[in-house]
Amino acid sequence: MTSATNDEAAIRELLAGLVEAIRAMDLDGIRRFYASDIVSFDFEPPLSYTGLDAKLGNWKKIFATHERPLGYELRDLVVCVSGDVVFSHSLNRISGMRTNGTPANRWVRCTNCFRKIEGRWLIVHDHVSVPADAGSGRAMLDLAP
């Protein structure tokens, strides 16, 4: 295998580990995947925020409103790696039950950008969203691939 093939396999394994940590609602597990100064364009406002604490705070909010186990899956994952930079994109689905008793079933678009920092791949930027309908001002929360 080439180095790039090895690295792509490593990133896919890493993302599988992140999915496991999310399903387990394991904040300490999730913490290991992000750079301390991650710039996140996240699902909810603001437009942009910086830092691991804010990122984990958003996961904490999701975990607080969902029952265990949380359903989380990726599809159409593309990983592109060169040297110490990677980007990946996928359609991610959160499912399971909300704590208010309603079923959860939401697909979001997710782009993750990694850098290898001191030998570890870390997410330094992510972008998570649903499309907007500009005419009606609605967030398209119920689309499925």
Place this chain on the structure above:
Amino acid sequence: MTSATNDEAAIRELLAGLVEAIRAMDLDGIRRFYASDIVSFDFEPPLSYTGLDAKLGNWKKIFATHERPLGYELRDLVVCVSGDVVFSHSLNRISGMRTNGTPANRWVRCTNCFRKIEGRWLIVHDHVSVPADAGSGRAMLDLAP
């Protein structure tokens, strides 16, 4: 300068060229920046689409609803390059006048991912969005950085 520094400068120059083409509403100019099989997580539905024609179709829709010249600016641009892979992210503002006579002023989050293909940097993935307010179901169309 190192090769990475040169490449970062090249990508910043490329993005400046894309901004100019957008301001000029120059579809043929814009075409040069995208890979034929770009995977776009765009501002409006669907969740995801593939291909240059669809990408240009979306730009065409924006151009059809705005007066010339279109205002377009990037801020907080970060460019991260290694070998033949790049990601960049920024907050982008569309401004000017709509053809319906109302002023345009919208900030979006934009992540661009490039690959060097046959010696040319091309955008193979982009992700453009505003945040969603999950509670109200609103797209947050009027946020500013």
